[in-house]
Amino acid sequence: MHKNINDLNTAWIEAGSKVADIQDQKQQMATELVADPSKYSDEEIKKISADLKAAKTARDFAKSALEDAKAENEVASKSVHIVKTKDEKHKFVDTFKDMLRHPSQYMDMVTSSGSDDSAAGLTIPVDAQTRINELMRQYASLQPLVNVESVGTLTGTRNIEKFGSITPATLITDQNTDIPEGDYPALKQINYKIGDYADLFYAPNSLLADSAENVLNWLQTHIARKSVVTRNNAILTKLPNTQKKATITKFDDLFDAIFQLDAALMSSATILTNKSGFLTLRKVKNAMGDYLIKPDVTQDSGTYQLDGKTVVWVEDTWLPDNLDSNGKYVSHPFYIGNFKEFMTIFDWQQLNIATSTQTERAFNRNQTAIRSIDRFDAELVDDEALVAGSFDKIADQTANFAASAATTTPGN
Numbered sequence: 001m002h003k004n005i006n007d008l009n010t011a012w013i014e015a016g017s018k019v020a021d022i023q024d025q026k027q028q029m030a031t032e033l034v035a036d037p038s039k040y041s042d043e044e045i046k047k048i049s050a051d052l053k054a055a056k057t058a059r060d061f062a063k064s065a066l067e068d069a070k071a072e073n074e075v076a077s078k079s080v081h082i083v084k085t086k087d088e089k090h091k092f093v094d095t096f097k098d099m100l101r102h103p104s105q106y107m108d109m110v111t112s113s114g115s116d117d118s119a120a121g122l123t124i125p126v127d128a129q130t131r132i133n134e135l136m137r138q139y140a141s142l143q144p145l146v147n148v149e150s151v152g153t154l155t156g157t158r159n160i161e162k163f164g165s166i167t168p169a170t171l172i173t174d175q176n177t178d179i180p181e182g183d184y185p186a187l188k189q190i191n192y193k194i195g196d197y198a199d200l201f202y203a204p205n206s207l208l209a210d211s212a213e214n215v216l217n218w219l220q221t222h223i224a225r226k227s228v229v230t231r232n233n234a235i236l237t238k239l240p241n242t243q244k245k246a247t248i249t250k251f252d253d254l255f256d257a258i259f260q261l262d263a264a265l266m267s268s269a270t271i272l273t274n275k276s277g278f279l280t281l282r283k284v285k286n287a288m289g290d291y292l293i294k295p296d297v298t299q300d301s302g303t304y305q306l307d308g309k310t311v312v313w314v315e316d317t318w319l320p321d322n323l324d325s326n327g328k329y330v331s332h333p334f335y336i337g338n339f340k341e342f343m344t345i346f347d348w349q350q351l352n353i354a355t356s357t358q359t360e361r362a363f364n365r366n367q368t369a370i371r372s373i374d375r376f377d378a379e380l381v382d383d384e385a386l387v388a389g390s391f392d393k394i395a396d397q398t399a400n401f402a403a404s405a406a407t408t409t410p411g412n
Contacts, residue, residue, distance in 0.1 A: 008066040015059035022052045023153065031157065092125050093212040096219070096353070100203055100368045103355040124223075124351040128216060132351065135224035140314065142232045145270055145339040147381070151346045154194045158344075159187040162382045192346040192377040199226045199374075202367045203355075223351060227374050229318075231345065234378040236319055238343050239272075240388045242333040244322040248391035251284065254292070258307060258336050260387045265338040271311045272339075276321060277332030278313035280394065281306065287399040309336065322390055330392070337386030348375035 026048050032039050099122060124132070137144065149158075201222060207215060248257055261269055273281065282304075284292040293311055296303040304311045322331045352373045 008062065008069055011062045011066075015055065015062045019052070019055045019059050020154075022048065022055050024155075026052055027153075027156070088125050089127060089216065090212050092122070092128065093215050095122060096215065097208055099353075099355040100208060103368060122353050124353065128220060129349070129351060131216070132220050132224045132227065135220060136228050136231075139225055139228040140232075141228045142235045142272075142312070142314065143228075143345060145272075145312065146235060146342065146378075147340040147344040149344055149346050150349050151192070151194070154348075156192055156346070158190045158192070160190050160381050161187055162341075162384065188381070190344070190379050190381060192344075192379050194346065194348050194375050194377050197230045197374045197376070199223075199230075199372050201370055201372075203370055204367065219353075223353075223372050223374075226372070227351075230374060231376070231378075232314065232318055234345070234376070235343065236314070238378055238380050239319075239335060240383070240386065242322060242331070242335075242388045242390040244324065244330045244390065246331045246392045247389040248334060248394065251286075251292075251394060251397040253391075254394070255307065257334065257387060257389045258309065261337055262384065265341060265385055268338050268340075269309050269336055270339055271306055271309050272319075272335040273311070273313050273333055274316045274319040274321065275313050276316050277334065277391065278311065280332060280391070281311070284394050285396040287397045292397075331390040332392070334389040334391055335386055336389075339386070341382045341385035343378060343380050346377045346379065350375060 029040055029045070029048060033045075207218065210218075248254055258266070258269070258271075278293075282291065282293050286292055293304045293306050296305045296310065319333055321329050322333065324330050352375075354371045354373075356369045356371070
């Protein structure tokens with residue numbers, strides 16, 4: 001039986017690779033057809049679609065046969081017992097606990113990296129994924145700032161029109177006049193390739209005796225925190241470098257920096273700095289003695305605005321201050337812009353976990369290593385949607401009473 005499982009697993013992997021090859025071929029044909037609609041005949045187009053459908057059917061059939069063989073092998077190796085119906089959450093936890101007890105039995109749970117449903121180990125169910133997303137928003141995630149697109153293929157191409165290149169439509173005043181042909185947009189081609197971001201952590205033995213709710217909370221919390229840090233880092237690495245020398249030196253320079261942004265993007269702009277920079281801005285006062293940055297009363301506690309723009313900050317660890325060649329502080333980073341236009345995260349939306357007892361720590365401590373994989377790609381889309389600057393100390397705005405004093409005379 002074990003040999004049959006290995007053969008079926010090999011067939012499944014090969015079937016997945018074939019699907020990936022045909023998908024790549026179909027995508028290439030689609031791209032070429034845009035440039036030259038006559039490049040492929042209707043028969044060729046129908047054939048590639050038929051071939052892909054047949055390949056997917058073969059892959060899915062191989063997967064079904066493999067799962068059936070594993071199920072038969074499991075029944076043969078264990079005594080017969082009554083299985084009660086459980087919801088998806090409890091089924092997932094039961095399988096996860098079984099992975100902790102018998103990780104070697106799940107080593108065959110891999111697919112071709114080119115397959116549509118490529119995964120390694122156990123896929124996090126939808127409701128657990130939703131909870132992880134909720135937790136991520138609580139951990140100062142930068143992902144809500146940027147555009148996120150869910151994808152179902154490991155690679156792909158998008159044609160993006162920059163916001164600033166869009167031209168207005170023509171006003172027609174005479175119904176007998178033909179509508180003129182509009183300007184064609186300047187498109188930028190964005191290529192994405194989903195990457196695997198892996199993390200390794202260890203499960204305590206007591207987890208096996210815990211309730212389904214506690215197991216899920218423990219797992220979701222760890223994955224959510226790690227995913228926030230990972231995706232924040234992917235976003236921050238795409239930001240342009242800020243000049244070491246401060247470009248914002250006085251109160252009014254802040255507004256000059258904001259107005260460097262295209263007017264069409266200004267209303268939806270967000271300001272980003274690090275924790276040290278936010279603390280500096282938080283203390284700046286206007287001429288009336290009010291703080292420049294004010295709490296946003298329309299949002300939850302901890303949300304602030306500067307000139308109507310939301311201010312977001314991250315720890316200095318992830319967005320460090322600018323330093324000189326000797327490692328001494330020079331300035332804080334400052335970004336203003338529409339981050340959704342600036343970059344896109346292409347999200348595979350399939351978190352996977354796998355287990356092993358073969359790592360040195362797991363063996364020595366009688367623990368089980370858990371590997372989680374978050375799969376996405378972060379791509380810069382429109383670099384003109386973001387303005388970068390830097391600042392050090394910004395003095396409070398001083399009131400100018402010269403005009404009022406000049407118009408006041410003694411005895412009046």
